[in-house]
Amino acid sequence: GKSGESGESGDTGSGSNHSPPHKVTYLCGNSLGLMPKSTPLLVNKELKAWGDRGVESHFRHPLENQGCVNWVDIDLPVVPLLAPIVGARQNEVACMGTLTMNLNSLLCSFYQPTETRYKILFEKHAFPSDYYAMLNQVRLHGLDEEDAIIQMAPRKGEFLLRTEDILSTIEKEGESIAVVCFSGIQYYTGQYFDMERITRAGHEKGCIVGWDLAHAVGNVEVKLHEWDVDFAAWCSYKYLNAGPGGIGGIFINSRFFEDSNWRPRLAGWWGNNSSIRFEMREEFEPIRGALGFRQSNPSVLDVVSLRSALETYEKCGGIKKLREKSKEMTGFLQELLVASEYYREKEEEGEPHFTIITPLKADERGAQISLLFGPGDVMERVFKYMNERGVICDDRKPNVIRLAPVASYNGFRDCYEGVRVMEEGLRVVSGGRESTNLQ
Amino acid sequence: GKSGESGESGDTGSGSNHSPPHKVTYLCGNSLGLMPKSTPLLVNKELKAWGDRGVESHFRHPLENQGCVNWVDIDLPVVPLLAPIVGARQNEVACMGTLTMNLNSLLCSFYQPTETRYKILFEKHAFPSDYYAMLNQVRLHGLDEEDAIIQMAPRKGEFLLRTEDILSTIEKEGESIAVVCFSGIQYYTGQYFDMERITRAGHEKGCIVGWDLAHAVGNVEVKLHEWDVDFAAWCSYKYLNAGPGGIGGIFINSRFFEDSNWRPRLAGWWGNNSSIRFEMREEFEPIRGALGFRQSNPSVLDVVSLRSALETYEKCGGIKKLREKSKEMTGFLQELLVASEYYREKEEEGEPHFTIITPLKADERGAQISLLFGPGDVMERVFKYMNERGVICDDRKPNVIRLAPVASYNGFRDCYEGVRVMEEGLRVVSGGRESTNLQ
Ligand SMILES: Cc1ncc(COP(=O)(O)O)c(C=O)c1O
Ligand SMILES: Cc1ncc(COP(=O)(O)O)c(C=O)c1O
Numbered sequence: 001g002k003s004g005e006s007g008e009s010g011d012t013g014s015g016s017n018h019s020p021p022h023k024v025t026y027l028c029g030n031s032l033g034l035m036p037k038s039t040p041l042l043v044n045k046e047l048k049a050w051g052d053r054g055v056e057s058h059f060r061h062p063l064e065n066q067g068c069v070n071w072v073d074i075d076l077p078v079v080p081l082l083a084p085i086v087g088a089r090q091n092e093v094a095c096m097g098t099l100t101m102n103l104n105s106l107l108c109s110f111y112q113p114t115e116t117r118y119k120i121l122f123e124k125h126a127f128p129s130d131y132y133a134m135l136n137q138v139r140l141h142g143l144d145e146e147d148a149i150i151q152m153a154p155r156k157g158e159f160l161l162r163t164e165d166i167l168s169t170i171e172k173e174g175e176s177i178a179v180v181c182f183s184g185i186q187y188y189t190g191q192y193f194d195m196e197r198i199t200r201a202g203h204e205k206g207c208i209v210g211w212d213l214a215h216a217v218g219n220v221e222v223k224l225h226e227w228d229v230d231f232a233a234w235c236s237y238k239y240l241n242a243g244p245g246g247i248g249g250i251f252i253n254s255r256f257f258e259d260s261n262w263r264p265r266l267a268g269w270w271g272n273n274s275s276i277r278f279e280m281r282e283e284f285e286p287i288r289g290a291l292g293f294r295q296s297n298p299s300v301l302d303v304v305s306l307r308s309a310l311e312t313y314e315k316c317g318g319i320k321k322l323r324e325k326s327k328e329m330t331g332f333l334q335e336l337l338v339a340s341e342y343y344r345e346k347e348e349e350g351e352p353h354f355t356i357i358t359p360l361k362a363d364e365r366g367a368q369i370s371l372l373f374g375p376g377d378v379m380e381r382v383f384k385y386m387n388e389r390g391v392i393c394d395d396r397k398p399n400v401i402r403l404a405p406v407a408s409y410n411g412f413r414d415c416y417e418g419v420r421v422m423e424e425g426l427r428v429v430s431g432g433r434e435s436t437n438l439q
Numbered sequence: 440g441k442s443g444e445s446g447e448s449g450d451t452g453s454g455s456n457h458s459p460p461h462k463v464t465y466l467c468g469n470s471l472g473l474m475p476k477s478t479p480l481l482v483n484k485e486l487k488a489w490g491d492r493g494v495e496s497h498f499r500h501p502l503e504n505q506g507c508v509n510w511v512d513i514d515l516p517v518v519p520l521l522a523p524i525v526g527a528r529q530n531e532v533a534c535m536g537t538l539t540m541n542l543n544s545l546l547c548s549f550y551q552p553t554e555t556r557y558k559i560l561f562e563k564h565a566f567p568s569d570y571y572a573m574l575n576q577v578r579l580h581g582l583d584e585e586d587a588i589i590q591m592a593p594r595k596g597e598f599l600l601r602t603e604d605i606l607s608t609i610e611k612e613g614e615s616i617a618v619v620c621f622s623g624i625q626y627y628t629g630q631y632f633d634m635e636r637i638t639r640a641g642h643e644k645g646c647i648v649g650w651d652l653a654h655a656v657g658n659v660e661v662k663l664h665e666w667d668v669d670f671a672a673w674c675s676y677k678y679l680n681a682g683p684g685g686i687g688g689i690f691i692n693s694r695f696f697e698d699s700n701w702r703p704r705l706a707g708w709w710g711n712n713s714s715i716r717f718e719m720r721e722e723f724e725p726i727r728g729a730l731g732f733r734q735s736n737p738s739v740l741d742v743v744s745l746r747s748a749l750e751t752y753e754k755c756g757g758i759k760k761l762r763e764k765s766k767e768m769t770g771f772l773q774e775l776l777v778a779s780e781y782y783r784e785k786e787e788e789g790e791p792h793f794t795i796i797t798p799l800k801a802d803e804r805g806a807q808i809s810l811l812f813g814p815g816d817v818m819e820r821v822f823k824y825m826n827e828r829g830v831i832c833d834d835r836k837p838n839v840i841r842l843a844p845v846a847s848y849n850g851f852r853d854c855y856e857g858v859r860v861m862e863e864g865l866r867v868v869s870g871g872r873e874s875t876n877l878q
Contacts, residue, residue, distance in 0.1 A: 024493075028493060034490075035489045039486065099735055104707070162679040206752045220598070245740075267539075
């Protein structure tokens with residue numbers, strides 16, 4: 001694949017706003033999004049401000065006339081860029097921390113088990129970080145994890161959780177469930193859960209409903225406020241393109257802020273009434289909004305990297321248009337895959353092949369399609385083949401490859417290239433002749 | 440002041456390893472340390488790796504031959520650089536998160552109140568973020584803050600806490616105290632607490648003893664392991680020079696790791712056994728060490744900025760030598776201050792003057808000296824005068840200016856310049872003639 005080699009835009013490869021790996025077909029935005037071309041400039045401006053002015057940049061940024069923001073408010077311009085992406089009001093969103101840290105912080109506040117309501121419901125095979133978090137939350141409260149954790153698995157022989165099963169579990173166990181916390185999009189299968197119905201079902205039983213949006217944010221059009229979600233957390237390094245380990249984000253429903261002294265939390269000065277923040281008063285008066293959950297002053301480099309990414313995201317069309325393009329592109333990818341001689345509807349013995357474990361309906365998935373290979377080590381061999389030929393995607397042991405064309409920088413040609421090389425790999429693994437077109 | 444104008448090293452101004460604000464006398468490292476000259480290069484290498492290779496840099500960093508580290512292990516080289524600075528064994532230190540978030544995370548794990556032992560002891564007038572954190576920790580456990588929080592204030596008319604008073608409070612109340620958590624160096628007064636004795640006294644009463652090292656790390660020679668401290672957290676943007684909002688650090692005593700299944704915590708995949716981390720197993724098997732408290736993958740930009748800073752710190756002599764130089768420099772600053780016609784031993788009515796509220800003994804303070812001005816708005820006017828003439832220090836309302844010459848980049852001349860301009864300011868405020876030597 002040669003997409004993006006000359007950085008041209010259009011559907012011929014990576015778009016002009018991102019800096020793509022050269023000579024590769026990058027289908028791995030589900031893991032780490034590509035760098036917006038504007039990011040180094042913004043980051044370097046802040047390094048310059050630090051070098052030239054030191055602490056003064058907190059209140060008198062030397063590059064204010066170049067769009068830079070005093071560090072004391074560095075993350076504020078990010079809020080109105082984030083809010084529409086997750087369907088939130090502006091006071092419902094804050095940029096802070098990292099995903100698991102944020103999830104833990106929010107659980108400390110939202111997971112307040114009582115005698116009768118003390119369970120957490122989430123997925124079996126959730127991203128392990130979430131499992132470790134929930135497990136420890138339960139232990140921190142001195143509860144028995146066998147009892148207090150409910151993990152829903154797909155039915156035997158199936159890969160996806162059925163919405164009906166989730167709803168009936170909530171219906172059945174809801175009275176004892178304190179928090180329901182699924183991922184918006186399952187990292188492994190790419191399944192996009194029915195967030196609205198699950199949230200409603202949880203609320204009907206009196207549960208708090210939160211979401212891990214790692215794979216959903218910037219990928220699909222979630223409507224957190226409209227769906228009345230209680231809380232959510234996400235990272236920004238996948239579909240938001242804010243860079244490795246970039247600063248995360250949280251959503252908290254504005255319902256909660258009507259009560260001014262709402263809920264203890266993991267608190268810090270950055271979440272306190274900003275007009276008195278530097279007066280160092282011992283008065284806890286948190287900002288009425290998600291910003292009130294910020295604990296520390298944020299990393300300036302991370303915040304501007306996110307800002308650059310969100311401005312680019314906006315320039316690329318914003319969530320609505322990007323989701324539309326994404327559906328088309330992933331639909332095209334799926335057509336190519338289903339048309340492949342190696343595609344099977346169900347796993348089988350014998351010859352190298354793959355099945356698709358992601359829902360085939362566009363509304364039930366995001367950009368990503370997960371392929372299950374068989375038999376034996378076929379996945380590993382095909383993955384290696386693709387990787388060596390510059391098709392960057394990711395593998396999940398033992399036998400899954402995830403492909404994700406991303407609307408802000410991938411094109412239809414990337415899908416074509418990815419599938420072409422994958423098929424070539426399958427051909428070789430099947431004992432066919434290897435293409436000599438090594439790049 | 441013109442220190443650092445030409446970037447020369449020696450005792451004539453800012454050293455050659457840091458990028459100083461031009462034409463200023465920077466005495467504000469207690470708030471934000473200056474940028475090491477090597478930092479932009481390291482940060483830009485990671486931006487290049489992201490741009491060129493995307494996700495591949497997690498396992499195959501394109502600039503490995505230029506000293507870069509695969510992102511999957513990005514923070515590991517920082518650990519052996521941090522450990523000696525805080526007097527820790529290597530498995531006792533991790534680089535992660537930000538100070539208040541880390542303090543909260545550690546308290547979630549270490550503050551486990553029981554019926555009889557449920558109080559937190561810390562300072563009255565602690566940095567407010569710590570107050571908000573402790574207050575909310577107590578509330579999260581449903582406890583009454585009036586009862587569960589003990590804040591020690593200095594004696595009437597005094598600014599510093601007496602060690603004897605701290606020790607006797609622990610002696611008296613210790614049985615009901617779960618956690619003792621002071622700052623190593625008080626941000627306002629600059630007082631360096633007797634960490635060793637306070638830790639021992641806490642332990643004698645069965646308390647957990649933790650420290651907020653924001654103003655101590657890289658400033659004074661703490662010996663966390665030797666002093667048997669339980670936990671500590673710090674930020675890296677003051678005396679470590681890692682940049683605004685840079686990534687923080689934690690210490691956890693290795694005593695705790697003898698028990699392999701030690702303590703629930705705010706957990707995440709980054710703290711789990713790294714050999715199985717990407718196998719996505721639902722087995723919580725935390726790394727036996729401070730690294731096991733990491734929750735999320737860290738920001739690559741922040742980590743390399745810290746790494747650059749710590750390498751520079753090492754190059755400047757390391758903690759031992761820097762602390763020696765710091766004592767000399769701050770001693771010199773104190774001599775100049777005490778010799779000033781505006782210096783008074785005690786506050787008084789009438790003419791503009793200042794007193795020193797920081798301990799006068801070098802072993803009881805770090806780099807910083809805090810000056811209390813009077814009467815009325817003298818502090819504000821002097822601060823403005825200094826600031827407009829390029830002497831960068833910081834003010835704490837209503838009447839304190841903090842001056843901190845930093846051993847890794849300040850020189851004796853900076854102390855001289857700072858005091859000279861401050862005296863000039865006091866002269867003007869006193870109604871004397873203003874120097875025309877405006878820079
Ligand atoms: C003593 C002390 N504690 C806590 C903090 C809060 O730091 P952060 O915003 O990094 O959480 C500071 C910041 O200056 C501080 O000086
Ligand atoms: C669904 C999900 N949850 C949690 C995480 C952990 O993210 P972090 O390391 O930023 O905490 C990830 C990371 O990829 C993820 O995909």
